[in-house]
Amino acid sequence: MSALQDSVTRAPAVAAVPKGNIALGYLTSTMVVILLFAVPLFAKNFVIFQMTIWLIYAIAILALNILTGGSGQFSLGQSAFYALGAYTSAILMEHFGVNYVLTLPVAGALCFAFGFLFGLPALRLSGIYLALATFALATAMPQILKLGVFEHWTGGVQGLVVTKPDAPFGLPISQDVWLYYFTLVISIVIYVFAVNLLKSRTGRAMMAIRDNEIAASAMGVNVSLYKTLAFGISAGTTGVAGGLGAIAVQFVAPDGYTIQLAIALFLGMVVGGVGWLPGSLVGSAFIVFVPNLAEEVSKGLSGAVFGAILIVVIFLVPHGSRQVAYKIQDIVRKIRK
Amino acid sequence: MELFTNQVLAGIATGAIYACMALAVVMIYQAIDQLNFAQGEMAMFSTFLAWQMIQWGVPFWGAFALTLVISFAGGVMIERLLFKPLANAPILTHVAGFIALFAILNSVAGLTWDFTIKQFPSPFGSAPFLGSQLISTHQAGMIAVTLVLLLALYFFFQFTRIGLAMRAAAAQPESARLVGINTSWMVALGWGMASAIGAIAGMMIAPVVFLEPNMMGGVLIYGFAAAVLGGLSSPFGAVIGGFLVGIFENLAGTYIPGVGNELKLPIALALIITVLVVKPNGLFGRSVVKRV
Numbered sequence: 001m002s003a004l005q006d007s008v009t010r011a012p013a014v015a016a017v018p019k020g021n022i023a024l025g026y027l028t029s030t031m032v033v034i035l036l037f038a039v040p041l042f043a044k045n046f047v048i049f050q051m052t053i054w055l056i057y058a059i060a061i062l063a064l065n066i067l068t069g070g071s072g073q074f075s076l077g078q079s080a081f082y083a084l085g086a087y088t089s090a091i092l093m094e095h096f097g098v099n100y101v102l103t104l105p106v107a108g109a110l111c112f113a114f115g116f117l118f119g120l121p122a123l124r125l126s127g128i129y130l131a132l133a134t135f136a137l138a139t140a141m142p143q144i145l146k147l148g149v150f151e152h153w154t155g156g157v158q159g160l161v162v163t164k165p166d167a168p169f170g171l172p173i174s175q176d177v178w179l180y181y182f183t184l185v186i187s188i189v190i191y192v193f194a195v196n197l198l199k200s201r202t203g204r205a206m207m208a209i210r211d212n213e214i215a216a217s218a219m220g221v222n223v224s225l226y227k228t229l230a231f232g233i234s235a236g237t238t239g240v241a242g243g244l245g246a247i248a249v250q251f252v253a254p255d256g257y258t259i260q261l262a263i264a265l266f267l268g269m270v271v272g273g274v275g276w277l278p279g280s281l282v283g284s285a286f287i288v289f290v291p292n293l294a295e296e297v298s299k300g301l302s303g304a305v306f307g308a309i310l311i312v313v314i315f316l317v318p319h320g321s322r323q324v325a326y327k328i329q330d331i332v333r334k335i336r337k
Numbered sequence: 338m339e340l341f342t343n344q345v346l347a348g349i350a351t352g353a354i355y356a357c358m359a360l361a362v363v364m365i366y367q368a369i370d371q372l373n374f375a376q377g378e379m380a381m382f383s384t385f386l387a388w389q390m391i392q393w394g395v396p397f398w399g400a401f402a403l404t405l406v407i408s409f410a411g412g413v414m415i416e417r418l419l420f421k422p423l424a425n426a427p428i429l430t431h432v433a434g435f436i437a438l439f440a441i442l443n444s445v446a447g448l449t450w451d452f453t454i455k456q457f458p459s460p461f462g463s464a465p466f467l468g469s470q471l472i473s474t475h476q477a478g479m480i481a482v483t484l485v486l487l488l489a490l491y492f493f494f495q496f497t498r499i500g501l502a503m504r505a506a507a508a509q510p511e512s513a514r515l516v517g518i519n520t521s522w523m524v525a526l527g528w529g530m531a532s533a534i535g536a537i538a539g540m541m542i543a544p545v546v547f548l549e550p551n552m553m554g555g556v557l558i559y560g561f562a563a564a565v566l567g568g569l570s571s572p573f574g575a576v577i578g579g580f581l582v583g584i585f586e587n588l589a590g591t592y593i594p595g596v597g598n599e600l601k602l603p604i605a606l607a608l609i610i611t612v613l614v615v616k617p618n619g620l621f622g623r624s625v626v627k628r629v
Contacts, residue, residue: 068429124614128372132565133613136606139558143603263436270433303444310437311419318426 058284063237069275071230072210077134083257085242107243115235119228159253273322352583357538358560359575368527375438377553383536412532457543568622
């Protein structure tokens, strides 16, 4: 209203997470990995399928975490990258007969390029304006996929059916179990990559931008490069998750990748804890399992139940599962003393 | 040329809807510095309340006034109960709170009034306005209401003590607190006003898009777009932005081949982003200087 220029002395949008605190310790990590590997020995096929979906969304949330928690940029457009990755995998498999394993790097690379290019105009925008721009991308994507021009490749509104891969080398396990292990291995690789990335020079540069863009550029950080790079890496990782999702669900259709997916991924990140990478697993569990739980409590009011659970969670732990983890860490330290 | 004028007129008519919504968006942005994703659902809920009262036999303007009062109180209550306790939480957590509010309101409205489409009466009737087939008296009335609202807001913020206090609380919370402004209540007041303005927008929009729990989905997106285009700090910009978005959308639908109803939205958004890339603070927004 007034033409006064005011200065921003408020805290940055994304709270700074100390560099040493973005991941779990080696011991805890190993335990989690062993647990995840052991699950199929006890669980039914449907549960294993759900866990595969859980891991896939965890990768997508991790990707958003690299972008928001790492470089401080906000995105509501992750569903677009997810869709692009899913369609790349599906089209390569169904139209070109490419092996499913090989479609994932292609999906990742394509999404990286697309995200990097999208990051360029996004450089001019920040905060709420960036949210709107990425939001536009997310709303446009399903419509673009439905366009008649691409119908031959994308199958239009009907989408594409993807064949589920069998376990290789004649392993005596079901398709679901194989897919679970396949997803698990890829998740671990991506997780290790993300942790190392954020601990590297690149990650430090991104976090410096997150904490204070002007100060970072004054210290010689190439702000444009690292911001677009964060977009590219995040999009590429989301693309891999999308490709995995297409293989696991065996189906891609434009309406599976609406803005609701982007919102769910965002919620997952908040519940997991922004900037704390293992939180992606917790956040993903929240968006995969809590809607089912809400549906069980009340069919008609499932939305309200979900909302109420979400409010309770953010009231108890406004910083997400990260807060819980730090608390436990403190307690463990005290006991050791 | 006639086609062009007609489309612009039709655009202005739909633009009035967006302008109304954008005004509510800017209002809350002024108070809390964030976009409220649940704004549309709050407006939808208020509109349902008004509809219910009309069903019970309350005359239109009586229901209108009552709805404004209830919405205002509801907005203040939401702030007090939900967002005040979260005042120290990170901004992204607030956004998650908005999404939760969205889910709750939508689901409760769906259960109470179910998802069938309902007619909402218009206080202005729906005859053609001044003999034009493109703008009905209702749409003309809606434009008038939007402009009156804008004027009222301008006077409120420019010439009343409390308006000044609200501006101060939004621009410089700490300094405002030092001169004795109760900033926490100013935020609650902002929520109440935004909720009431949203209710007006909802009651004006409902005769056009029909009443149902998901009626605001599309409108809110355009409302956001309009507010961002006009500059989030300027109510005047929001109204202009609303009309511009309406016109954009209609012209794109008419003149760009292959753009059906489905691609209108992405194209309108793409245009807005193009504008933002050139003018990052919107057409009428003020730029914020950052201190390191």
